[in-house]
Amino acid sequence: MGSGGAGPVADLSDRDLLALHVAGDDQAFAELFRRHKDRMWAVALRTVRDPELAADCVQDGFIAAFRRADSFRGDAAVTTWLHRIVVNACLDRLRRRRPTAELPEYExxxxxxxxxxxxxxxxxxxxxxxxxxxxxxxxxxxxxxxxxxxxxxxxxxxxxxxxxxxxxxxxxxxxxxxxxxxxxxxxxxx
The missing domain is CATH 1.10.10.10 (Winged helix-like DNA-binding domain superfamily/Winged helix DNA-binding domain)
Structure with missing residues (x-):
């Protein structure tokens, strides 16, 4: 539950949740993760085409978002900001893995x-x-x-x-x- 009569955290917008997280609310980021983990997983999986690597990329992305939440400028949707972070995490992992990553089969x-x-x-x-x-x-x-x-x-x-x-x-x-x-x-x- 949110604090100060704001109602359940689940009722808040993504922007409000991010602001609460930056202000120190310990439940706000967990709600953002719950809302967006599946979509970020899909983006990571499509980008790296390896379930284990995708899981690592999503984890890297959400850790980076958690730590850098105060850098969110609000000029894009929170989802877009998360996409950018997760895709960058994917590209970073692919670069570290090998110069041209092997791509598994596309449907x-x-x-x-x-x-x-x-x-x-x-x-x-x-x-x-x-x-x-x-x-x-x-x-x-x-x-x-x-x-x-x-x-x-x-x-x-x-x-x-x-x-x-x-x-x-x-x-x-x-x-x-x-x-x-x-x-x-x-x-x-x-």
Whole structure:
């Protein structure tokens, strides 16, 4: 429960919870964690594609957010601020792990030929691994996690135009690597 008649902590906004945390409330950050852990887990998993590494990234991100809560300026939503911290934790872990992290398989639309779909997933995995980190992060957020361009820009700390160009260059590189013309779809086996 919150203090001073504010009602249950669960009834407060994210901004209010962060302010209470900064002021020393010992329950406020726990509520923020409860609200956002699943979404941050999904972002981390999509970014690093390794459940153990994703768990470490989420932990790193929330510890950083806990410690740096007083740095929240309020110019973005708390969720966007948390996304940025967790994605940065992911990128930091990937950099420490190896220069170009191995990316496990990405899910694709259902295909009739399992063998062919496995080959396509492996080809996409290889193509994603070859992308520069900035392009890969932008594509994972925008194309694979459906984060709006404006929010992805805030998360990665770059301009919206940068996200758009990173996505466009990344898509073109993926298409070239996969032997597709940009905008074309792989031919389905019948």
């Amino acid at each position: 694709l639309a259902d295909r009739h030929d399992h063998h062919a779909s496995t080959e396509v997933r492996l080809d996409i995995q290889e193509a994603l691994a070859a992308l520069p980190e900035g392009q890969r992060a932008a594509l994972v957020l925008v194309d694979m996690h459906a984060v709006p361009v404006a929010e992805a820009a805030l998360i990665l700390g770059v301009a919206e135009g940068t996200i758009k160009s990173r996505c466009a260059r990344g898509r073109a590189a993926l298409a070239q690597h996969l032997g597709l013309t940009p905008g074309a779809r792989p031919v389905e086996a019948h």
